[in-house]
Every structure is written in structure tokens, then in C-alpha cells.
Amino acid sequence: DTFSWTKGDYWFPEVRSLYGAICVLSFGLYPYVYLAGRAAFQDQPKDIFDSVKVLGHGPWSGFYRISLPMAWPAIAAGMLLVVMETLAEFGAVEYCAVDTFSTGIYRTWMSHGSVTAAAQLSACLIGIVLIFQFCDSLLRGRKRFHSLRTIRKSGPIYRLTGSKAIAAVILTSIPVVFGFLLPLLVFAHKTFTHGDQRTIELVTTFGKNSLIVGVIASTVAVILAFASVYAVRLRPSPISQFANKVSGLGYSIPGSVIAVGCLAPFFWFEELVQSVSIFAFDYDPGFWITGTILALILGYQCRFLAISLGFISAGITRVPLSLDQASRSLGNGSLMTLFRVHYPLLKPTLIYTGILVFVDILKELPITLILQPFNFQTLAVRVHQLASDERLEEASTGVLAIITAGLISVIFLTRFTDRSH
Numbered sequence: 001d002t003f004s005w006t007k008g009d010y011w012f013p014e015v016r017s018l019y020g021a022i023c024v025l026s027f028g029l030y031p032y033v034y035l036a037g038r039a040a041f042q043d044q045p046k047d048i049f050d051s052v053k054v055l056g057h058g059p060w061s062g063f064y065r066i067s068l069p070m071a072w073p074a075i076a077a078g079m080l081l082v083v084m085e086t087l088a089e090f091g092a093v094e095y096c097a098v099d100t101f102s103t104g105i106y107r108t109w110m111s112h113g114s115v116t117a118a119a120q121l122s123a124c125l126i127g128i129v130l131i132f133q134f135c136d137s138l139l140r141g142r143k144r145f146h147s148l149r150t151i152r153k154s155g156p157i158y159r160l161t162g163s164k165a166i167a168a169v170i171l172t173s174i175p176v177v178f179g180f181l182l183p184l185l186v187f188a189h190k191t192f193t194h195g196d197q198r199t200i201e202l203v204t205t206f207g208k209n210s211l212i213v214g215v216i217a218s219t220v221a222v223i224l225a226f227a228s229v230y231a232v233r234l235r236p237s238p239i240s241q242f243a244n245k246v247s248g249l250g251y252s253i254p255g256s257v258i259a260v261g262c263l264a265p266f267f268w269f270e271e272l273v274q275s276v277s278i279f280a281f282d283y284d285p286g287f288w289i290t291g292t293i294l295a296l297i298l299g300y301q302c303r304f305l306a307i308s309l310g311f312i313s314a315g316i317t318r319v320p321l322s323l324d325q326a327s328r329s330l331g332n333g334s335l336m337t338l339f340r341v342h343y344p345l346l347k348p349t350l351i352y353t354g355i356l357v358f359v360d361i362l363k364e365l366p367i368t369l370i371l372q373p374f375n376f377q378t379l380a381v382r383v384h385q386l387a388s389d390e391r392l393e394e395a396s397t398g399v400l401a402i403i404t405a406g407l408i409s410v411i412f413l414t415r416f417t418d419r420s421h
Helices: 018-042 046-054 059-088 091-095 101-110 115-140 162-194 199-234 238-252 255-281 294-316 321-329 334-362 366-371 379-388 392-420
Strands: none
Touching: 018 059, 018 091, 018 162, 046 059, 059 101, 059 115, 059 238, 059 294, 091 101, 101 115, 101 255, 115 238, 115 255, 162 392, 199 238, 199 294, 199 334, 199 379, 199 392, 238 294, 255 294, 255 366, 294 334, 294 366, 321 334, 334 392, 366 379, 379 392
16 A cells, blocks of 8 residues: 555465465474474483583584484474374365365365265375375384483583574574464454454353363373373284274374264164164164264364374383383282373373373364264364355454464463473
């Protein structure tokens, strides 16, 4: 308006494009790698840096030779989660008008009604995921890092000055500004100027529904993963390890495919229970799975169990087997060892994992759209409906609520991690 320019008089990068989707996903998913790498670097004892100095290496040489290789397994796990999240992303790529496996599967199933074609695309996507996991295993190889010290001192702190300090501040501020602060300001402005008129209902109904399913599903995911990882530790076998690998594939499969795949066994089991109940007790239980939030909770397990398995498995490998043997020598069985030894040691990891799963469930869309019972909507579904109708100002209120809930969870997670260290 100042220079009387029209849309064709200046250049602005196209947001709804492939590069726009890359930027959005990069700024949105970088915390997966950041949090995993941050925890790994904090776990490194001060003795390592003292040894690096004795060997004549400087800070950068010690970082590349010692610190980075030790943190690589955690960083690689975070990167693998980003890859699987990107392959399964639906909302961002659809809004950016980018054709991916996820949007193709959803469009093939919803628009064309071809279950066979959707299944074929899903099989191709699973094959790509297997290739990524195989490459990740090759890169990490058989590297294992253990620390026998129970008390760790933090590493040295290097103070940056001058241009280096300015460059470090700018570099570290880019993902925070473009991935959080700028979108937050935009949504806050839209909310307070032309926000959703149903704000009270948004918080009391949609927010409460999101909180209920998020807390229940994340708790169940942590319990299932903890039990599965501990079972593999007790009796490691190719079958149990393969079962854990298969369970982790769900995170890379689009939520719409998981939801459709869950509906068939859910309906079959409901009909079976209904027939037995009517015959034996003359009672019709109705749609006790698909008509309740139980279907949502089970669908979330198929999708997000990989997060719990990955982080809890990484945590339990840091517990020496000698502690299990010592517990057994004191007369404790496997169950008592789990509650008296592993649970206290892994409690920070379990809480950390539960918060990550909760934040992911809070913004999950395809599974919730398909498996949600009648008269049950979450914040993500409400935002999707408004955004689909191009009512972006009203949708910004729900988006701001999701951001606030996720921000509170991340702040609690960060403070809890610092306190545990």
C-alpha cells in the first residue's frame, strides 16, 4: 500500500509449494532432534572433556571426535522420527498443495473409493520406511556407549564473544522465531481480532475431549512399551525383537490408513461380542468400541507406540544387567525387579516419553476424524473443519489453544529434564 504495488510488482516466496512444505515441516519437527540431542549431550560426563584436553585436542576437535559420536545414537533416533513423521504428515502437505503418499492414499480412498489402490500405496510407503530403518541400523552399526559413573558433572562451558556470539544467537534463534514466535503472534492477532465466537465451548468441550484422550492414550502407550521392552530384556529372542520392530512401523503409516485398517477388526470383534452377549445374556452391548473413545485410544497405540518403544528402549539399555542380577540374588522376581529397580531408574524417561506422546496425540488429525465417536470432537478436528471452510480467523483460536497446551507440556518437560540431571 505504501508504494502502490500490486501482487505482480514484487516477489514473495510461494508458501503453498514443495519448498514451503519443507520449511514448515523443518521448523515444526526440529524439536525431535533437538530434545534427543540435548539429553544425550547432557548425559556426557566431564571426565571425557578432561581427557580430550590431555590428548591435546581443542573444543571443536573434541566435539567432532568424542562428543558428537557419543550423542549420535540419540540424534539418529530423533532424525528417524522426523523422517517417519514427514512420510505420514497429512495436514501440512495438504494445505501446501503437495502430493505425497499420505495425501495420495487419503484421496484414493475417500474420493475414488479404491481400497486396493490405497493398500498398494501403503505397501510402497512401508517399504520406504523399512529402507530408512535399515540404513539407520547400518549407520549406527553396533556402537554402544556406557557410563559406569552414577554421578555426572556437566561439561565445560565456553563463553562466546564478539561476532561469534552474535552469529550463535542468530543461528539458534532462527528455528524458534520462524517455527514458534512468528506463527504464535499471527494466530494471537487473528484470535483477538476475529477469533472463534465459541471460545467457551472450545475450551470446555473440545479442549476437555483432547485432554481426556491424550492423557489416557499416552499413559497406555508408555505402559505397553515399558512392558514390551522389559520382556525383551528378560528373554531376548528374534521373535520378540521382531515384534518390537513391527510395532514401531505404525508411526510411519498415515493415520487414515491405520484408522481404516483398525475399523475392520473392530467391527468384527464387536459383532462377535454382540452375538455372544445376546445369546448368553440377552443383552446388546451396541458399538462399545467404535461408538466410544476406546477406538481412538487403540488407534493411537498403533500410531504412536513407536515413540514410547524408541525412547524407553534407549533408556533401559543404560541400566546395567548387574542390577538385575543383584535384585535376583536378593530374592526378587522379575515383577519386583521391574518395580523396585527399573521403574525408579526409568521414571524420568517414562514421564519424558509420555509428554511427547501426549503432544503428538493432541495434534493428530486423520485417526481422530475417522475413529471419533458421535458428538465427540477434539481441538484438531475443530481447527480442520474451520480451515477447510477457509475460516482461518476462527480456526486461529483452536490453533492457539493447541499451541498453548503443547507449550505448557514442553516447558514442564524441559524443567523436569533439567531437574533430573
